[in-house]
Every structure is written in C-alpha cells, then in structure tokens.
Amino acid sequence: MAHLHQLFHQNGIVALGRDIESSRQVWSSISGYPGDFNYREFYRDIGYDADYEYIKPYIAKNGARVNTGIKYHRITSKGEFKDYYDVRWAMDSAEKHAGHFFDSRENQIGALSSVMDTPPIILCPYDAELYGHWWYEGPYWIYILFKKIYYDKANFKLITPSEYIYKYPNMQISSPCISSWGANGYSEVWLNGSNDYIHKHLHTSR
Numbered sequence: 001m002a003h004l005h006q007l008f009h010q011n012g013i014v015a016l017g018r019d020i021e022s023s024r025q026v027w028s029s030i031s032g033y034p035g036d037f038n039y040r041e042f043y044r045d046i047g048y049d050a051d052y053e054y055i056k057p058y059i060a061k062n063g064a065r066v067n068t069g070i071k072y073h074r075i076t077s078k079g080e081f082k083d084y085y086d087v088r089w090a091m092d093s094a095e096k097h098a099g100h101f102f103d104s105r106e107n108q109i110g111a112l113s114s115v116m117d118t119p120p121i122i123l124c125p126y127d128a129e130l131y132g133h134w135w136y137e138g139p140y141w142i143y144i145l146f147k148k149i150y151y152d153k154a155n156f157k158l159i160t161p162s163e164y165i166y167k168y169p170n171m172q173i174s175s176p177c178i179s180s181w182g183a184n185g186y187s188e189v190w191l192n193g194s195n196d197y198i199h200k201h202l203h204t205s206r
Contacts, residue, residue: 022124026124037076038074039094041076042133044071044072
C-alpha cells in the first residue's frame with residue numbers, strides 16, 4: 001500500500017507511493033473538494049459571457065473571445081444554470097473541507113500506526129496548477145489546513161520526504177513495477193494504441 005512504507009530499490013532510489021485516499025479527496029473530478037457547488041466556476045468567464053461590443057477591447061486583438069480571469073459565477077450544480085459567486089459561501093466550504101481532510105488524515109494515521117513499527121508517512125502530491133487556477137479557493141484551503149495542523153493537537157505533523165527518509169533510514173528492499181498516477185495506474189494516457197508503434201523504434205540500438 002502506498003502509505004505503509006517507503007521502498008528502497010537495489011539501485012539506490014527511494015520510492016514513496018502516492019496515497020490514493022488523500023488524492024481522491026482533493027483531486028477527484030467527481031467526489032473531490034474542488035467540485036463543491038459553492039466554489040467559483042472556472043468555465044464561466046466574462047470573456048465569453050459579456051456582450052461582444054463591451055468585451056471586445058479586452059479580448060484578443062483579432063477579436064477572438066478569450067478567458068479574462070473575471071468569473072462571476074459559482075459551480076451551482078452539474079447543470080447549465082450557474083448562480084452568482086458568493087465568497088463567504090466559498091470560504092465556508094473551504095474551511096469545512098480543510099477540517100474534513102485534517103480529520104481524515106488523523107483517522108488514517110491512527111489506524112496505520114497501530115500496525116507499523118515506524119510512524120507512517122502519507123504522501124499527498126498534487127499538481128500546482130490546481131491551486132488558484134482550477135480550484136480558485138485552493139490556496140485558502142491550504143492556509144486553513146496548515147493553521148489547523150499547527151494549532152490543533154494533531155497526531156501527525158508535516159514533513160518532507162527527505163526529512164522522513166533521514167529520520168527513518170531502514171527501508172524495505174524492493175523493485176517496484178512500472179506505474180503512474182495516470183488513468184488505471186499505468187502509462188496508457190501517454191502510451192496507447194495511437195502511438196505505441198513508435199516505442200520499439202525508440203529502443204532500437206543504433
């Protein structure tokens with residue numbers, strides 16, 4: 001399991017697996033926090049919504065509509081109708097989600113600690129573009145989460161992979177199979193029936 005232990009490859013590389021549970025809570029397009037109906041709708045922008053003559057001086061020079069970054073609507077629902085954005089509602093959702101993530105990690109770490117000889121590490125990597133771009137309230141969510149971790153009596157603390165490896169250098173020797181965080185856990189997003197014919201040619205000795 002990704003969060004149970006770090007793996008040490010015989011060639012000297014340390015592998016830390018991405019935690020599936022914490023990843024799903026933040027990144028999932030179906031059940032993840034960014035899909036909350038109170039958050040700002042990324043796909044509604046006045047570059048496309050506003051009257052053309054009004055917005056023309058602020059879009060592309062050739063007259064093509066583009067995103068301006070000014071977005072008045074919240075996600076509202078999965079349908080076409082979008083209500084106006086309310087920053088107070090959005091901040092309230094972010095605070096609730098930070099609390100949920102905090103409680104989830106406490107429960108997860110509490111359960112894992114009872115069956116491990118060393119403290120577990122839960123690796124939570126995310127694309128930086130998620131925060132403030134796709135998920136406008138993401139930076140505020142991080143701010144609230146970090147405040148809770150600092151002030152509340154948590155059973156865990158923040159740590160970098162390097163710090164964890166330094167503190168707990170005894171590792172299991174393993175040879176992980178090829179995997180990725182792409183769809184289905186391997187590389188089909190990047191290597192599939194549309195382009196795999198070239199793979200053998202890239203590895204042909206010259």
